[in-house]
């Protein structure tokens with residue numbers, strides 16, 4: 001069966017960047033091979049899950065040999081389309097937005113926040129590193145000119161849905177939503193919701209129960 005015919009579960013896809021980052025670290029430390037047990041210990045994901053995840057991607061390793069790190073790295077890189085630069089815009093340059101623009105994804109030099117927007121005249125025109133905060137009124141014009149593919153929302157929850165409507169109308173197909181608001185978007189648009197509260201809660205749960 002070809003890779004295209006296999007429906008890879010969302011949970012597996014969400015773990016891909018973790019695998020990528022970990023394998024990249026191994027590669028940079030001159031490690032040649034890694035077993036699913038080592039991956040499991042390093043990533044704190046049980047080895048059965050790792051083996052199942054990897055089984056969706058075909059023959060990535062040999063039994064008893066472990067996985068070839070260079071091969072894995074290349075595979076994850078391609079799968080994550082790391083060889084294409086993904087341009088990201090952020091809307092809402094307050095506490096969280098400023099931190100994210102400053103951070104600008106050290107995991108990869110192929111994903112970049114290239115534009116930032118806000119509605120507050122006190123924030124518009126500010127520079128955060130190389131990024132100048134633009135007036136949200138100019139959103140459509142700028143994302144088209146800069147070929148932006150993903151939008152991060154770090155605005156108050158009350159502004160999130162109307163901005164999501166505007167963002168999807170402009171043709172953006174991916175939103176990373178940090179607001180507490182559950183967004184309704186047209187089909188074909190992907191929304192990932194990040195909630196530190198839920199992450200913490202699940203960490204506490206695992207600490208208590210495992």
Ligand SMILES: NC(=O)c1ccc[n+]([C@@H]2O[C@H](COP(=O)([O-])OP(=O)(O)OC[C@H]3O[C@@H](n4cnc5c(N)ncnc54)[C@H](O)[C@@H]3O)[C@@H](O)[C@H]2O)c1
Nearest residue numbers: 092093094095096118119120154155156157178179194196
């Ligand atoms: N997901 C998480 O784990 C997490 C953690 C902290 C905060 N948050 C959420 O992230 C969001 C931002 O938090 P914050 O502390 O940075 O808030 P903040 O008030 O510091 O920043 C929000 C920014 O959005 C701007 N804004 C408001 N309406 C806008 C609009 N229509 N268009 C463009 N810009 C607009 C404001 O001018 C402000 O600069 C909130 O929704 C908060 O609940 C999420």
